[in-house]
Amino acid sequence: MKVSNIISSLALIFLGGFLMYLKWMNLLVFYIRPDYDLFTTAMGFVLLLSGVWTLLFSHDNRSNHHANEVKMFTTAAAFIFVIAGILTPRQSLSSNTAFRRGPNQNMQIGALDSNPSTLVSPLLQKVESTNYTIADWIKLLQIDPEPSNYEGRAVTVDGFIQPKENGYFLVARFVLSCCIVDASPIGIYVNQKLDDLQADEWVRVSGKFIVQEVDGKRVLAIDPDSIIKIPEPLNPYFY
Amino acid sequence: MLGNFPIVDTLSIFYAIVVESLPFVTLGVLISGVISLFVSDELLIRYIPKKAIPGHIAIACVGFIFPVCECGNIPLARRLISKGVPLSQVVTFLLAAPIFNPIVIIATLTAFRFAPQVVVFRVVIGLAIAVIVGLIISRGKNNNRYLTENMIMECKLHKHSHKRKSLRGTVSDLMLIIKNEVFLVFTSLLLGAFIASVVSTISRDNIIGIATSPILSIVAMMILAFIMTICSTVDSFVALGYVGIFPLNAIVAFLVFGPMIDVRVLTMLSTTFKWKLVAFITFLVVNLVLTSSLMLYILGI
Known part of the structure; x- marks a missing residue:
């Protein structure tokens, strides 16, 4: 041979x-x-x-x-x-790629220019939502995109830090359809400066939803009570 | 930080494309290997209609029975020519088989689960172009003059061997087919995955100018498909890297054009056909893919 x-x-x-x-x-x-x-x-x-x-x-x-x-x-x-x-060291996609894939890919999906509607989903008010992930909230926002309808709701989500140019950040995750080639970033704005937090660090953010004006748009944001650093989950992606 | 190119992410995406694609290449090679060992070509030729249009449509569907990608169908095409199948029908087979076969359809559906219409457009447009090109070529006289000397010799010398093999011999043949075919595809898969991983990580603002132009976006995706020379079994996973950057009609152009005409296909076609015919096929395919993709754009897809 x-x-x-x-x-x-x-x-x-x-x-x-x-x-x-x-x-x-x-x-x-x-x-x-x-x-x-x-x-x-x-x-x-x-x-x-x-x-x-x-x-x-x-x-x-x-x-x-x-x-x-x-x-x-x-x-x-x-x-x-x-x-x-x-x-090669294995690591999930970074906030750099999330930035490059752009805010148009679901990031700040709750951002709206419109005036607050009076619609408040009765279902949304009743459901226990403290265990909702970022993906769950984004899905809800797709059904009912009016940020003010979520004001005051308790929220606890895990994700990586996606810095914003204004010094604040989003708590973000990637959603996969097939593989990481098509990964789309989703995230929720956090009403706190980065301070000692670093891009890509994994954190658990707990607090209440507020409506905030960011880049001239009304967005749903988390007013945090606590931000705890956590290890990256075994499976960092949503599907 | 934001200005730095994410090298580790690009590497991860590169590996993701290969890890996602390699199993589909293996499955395709496994099935086509089993069929090539157990199904005779004569059986296939017997059922192809003699009339031009039904004949071309029938042979365009042969890929569904012989699920081979563009790298594996040239040997079968050469066998078909040597057994007397008209050259125009063989061209139709070569253009359609890498698109209209179950492995490619499943892979495309897997990649584009969020936009299944891409699969429909890919198959319908691919089949239509393959049949149209074949029918145009069938209008020519004495098409065999476009065969290479090497191919003409093979036709004259062709003898079919019916030698039976033991089970171990058959398994050995199958394992060799898997090995050779996987390696035939592997380098181009790496190249395609590399280009796609870089493009999918580039800031979208940099290429938005090309991507928003209806004609430029189609032409850009066709050129990419030509250069990448990626197997149709896996090109849908590579195409995913361009979703959100390029419009869906340009993605369809990539998925239809690549399996028909790319660097490797041209090289392989030239082993069987003279360059004059290869150039004519390329000319027809370029125009038809461009036209059909523009029609998708006009229809708002």
Whole structure:
């Protein structure tokens, strides 16, 4: 068996093993939504099996044939991809990307130019909402976008710090549809200066909702009673 | 802080695209490998109608039975030519198969679960363009003069082997197909993932000028698809990086044009067809994708 065939089989074992390693170490959450974990692991196993089989049993002597040409360049790329993937520190998307993806992607979704409406959702007034996440509040705001309808409600949410140019910040999270490629930032304005807080630090913000004017728009904001630093959750994304 | 380029995020997005895409490549290669080992081409050719329009429509749907992406369909296309299938129908097959096949449809639906209409536009426009290009080419006389010398030789020498293999031999063939096909796609997947991860992290303000122009946005996405040369099984995940930056009609142009014409497809086509025909196919596809995407824009999509 040619050395190039042995190396390319090993590279395939590395690729399949890498997908299974990500699942084994619970690292797939940093890339894709959990629905695809099983599929990813299964296909990782197919790659691993193919690598092992071609290493042990297949004698590919048709290396002159175009379709069977396995270029050393690709094999090297596969090795580098896997090794770099294992060595690279895993972290969730940062506030920098949230900023770059822009305020138009749901950020400050409660921002409205309109006058306060008199509509107050009866359902909203009754539901116990202290356990609501940022995503839950954003969903509610999509149904009833009038910020004043939430004034005085108690709120406790976890997220990372997304600084604003005016020295204040949003408590933010990313929402994934498929994988982090399509991650959209969502966040709620916090009525407090950054002070000793740093961008990307994970915090639990507790307080009450108020309506605030930010950049000429009325937005829903949290008037905080406490801001506690917390570790990044095992799964930092919403789906 | 805000002015710094987020390198770690870009790297994470790069890995996300590859980790999301690689299983779909593997599934596609696995299924097409199993089919190529167990289903004969003769069976397929027997059921293709002889009349021009039904024949082209039928062969455009063959990808649904032989789910191969643009990298895997050239060997099958060469087998079809050597068995006497008209060149124009083979061109239709080559253009349609990477779009109208179950793996690609599932992958596109997975990526665009929030906009399933993208899947419909991709399939309908892709099939229509493949059939139209094939029908235009079928109007020409003695199309076989556009085959390369190498391909003409292969047609003359073609002999089909019916040698039976043991189970172990068949599994070995399948495992070799998986290995070779995955590596055939892998480098272009890395390149596509790299470009998409950088573009998806660039501040949206920087490219908003191109993205808001109806024609420029389509042309930009077609050029990106051409350069990236990414497999149709996974291009929908790459396209996700452009959602929110480019309009949906430009995204559809990316998803239709890429599988039909890109750097690798042109290279592969040139192994079978002379450059004159390859250039003519490219010309037709560019115009038809541009027109159909502009129509989507006019219709407000």
